[in-house]
Amino acid sequence: MRRASSSRHAGDIWLGSGADASLTELLDRARALRASDVHIAPGFPVFARIDGKLQAITDQPLTLSTARHLATAPLSERQRASLQDDLDVDLMCIDDQQQRYRVNIAHANGAVGAVIRLLPLAPMPxxxxxxxxxxxxxxxxxxxxxxxxxxxxxxxxxxxxxxxxxxxxxxxxxxxxxxxxxxxxxxxxxxxxxxxxxxxxxxxxxxxxxxxxxxxxxxxxxxxxxxxxxxxxxxxxxxxxxxxxxxxxxxxxxxxxxxxxxxxxxxxxxxxxxxxxxxxxxxxxxxxxxxxxxxxxxxxxxxxxxxxxxxxxxxxxxxxxxxxxxxxxxxxxxxxxxxxxxxxxxxxxxxxxxxxxxxxxxxxx
Structure with a gap:
């Protein structure tokens, strides 16, 4: 986990070199498409909400293991234990470009998935x-x-x-x-x-x-x-x-x-x-x-x-x-x-x- 710059908010999880590269690529793709949210669930492609509608941004459905890997990539060991005990976790994340994300990781149908809200860098005037x-x-x-x-x-x-x-x-x-x-x-x-x-x-x-x-x-x-x-x-x-x-x-x-x-x-x-x-x-x-x-x-x-x-x-x-x-x-x-x-x-x-x-x-x- 990389040390964040001074603009990082206390408590944010750092999505730097320790995070899964494919998750970072998915989030970059979603931002380029002006998406508001990214949905990760096994058995489905990765969906992004664009202009209010869900659209697939990957071709193939995710396997159980791939969905879990992507969904839990931002978690620390303590948060992984919390997910195991509480069955869902909420957190804020920040990446190398200071982009911030609100993440909910939860179980559904016995498997792990996530919904990631892409947040603007700063409040709009x-x-x-x-x-x-x-x-x-x-x-x-x-x-x-x-x-x-x-x-x-x-x-x-x-x-x-x-x-x-x-x-x-x-x-x-x-x-x-x-x-x-x-x-x-x-x-x-x-x-x-x-x-x-x-x-x-x-x-x-x-x-x-x-x-x-x-x-x-x-x-x-x-x-x-x-x-x-x-x-x-x-x-x-x-x-x-x-x-x-x-x-x-x-x-x-x-x-x-x-x-x-x-x-x-x-x-x-x-x-x-x-x-x-x-x-x-x-x-x-x-x-x-x-x-x-x-x-x-x-x-x-x-x-x-x-x-x-x-x-x-x-x-x-x-x-x-x-x-x-x-x-x-x-x-x-x-x-x-x-x-x-x-x-x-x-x-x-x-x-x-x-x-x-x-x-x-x-x-x-």
Missing amino acids: LADLKLPLAVEIATQRGKGLVLITGSTSQGKTTTMASMIDAINRRDRRHIVTIEDPVEYVHPPGQSLVRQREVGRDTQSFATGLRAALRQDPDVLLIGELRDFETIEIALRAAASGMLVISTLHIVSIERMMDRLVAYAPPGRENLVRSMTSEVLHLVVHQELLPTLDGGKRVAAEVMVGTRAIRNLLRGGSETQLRSALMSGSAAGMVTMQASLDALVNEGAIAESIRDDVLKNYAAIN
């Missing part, structure tokens, strides 16, 4: 994401709750990282992140950025958050809101004067409050509803879509926490959010329809993509 102006404005706020929502693999982590990058480039602020895992490493900038990884630097999101509140933060980034304790601490932090940025897995903005309340134990539902309505500043709901030139763009629905929106949330009137969104453009709100139409008019996405997303929205809502 926020302007490059071409999100609505309200997102940039949110990074300038000193307090409140900002939620980036959507289903899996819709670019939520990328947007959060770009928001932190914008703050780091511009402001003298103390930023504490609690992530699982750390995907984007923020270089030194104007801010002091302390990135903590669950399982390595802290036991859980809630534990890390409780500690962060004693560390004089201006900005808290929480990788995901997925339990009541984390949600409660995040809401209290936002209420006490911090800017809190996090993600929530939902299929539409209308489902936001239901999801948060669902995590609350009996008798605490109204607390979550009341606190959220008090501190909510912005919700950005994302759909990551293939573009006509082979890339990806985000269609974003934006809900600003105006007094009218907060009153609807406090009163449990989520069914009226859609009409409030449609009439809220002066406050910076953007509907998914408007975002999709803009992408079509720009020539970025096909009309069929827009129509499919809108059809799904109609079915959900």
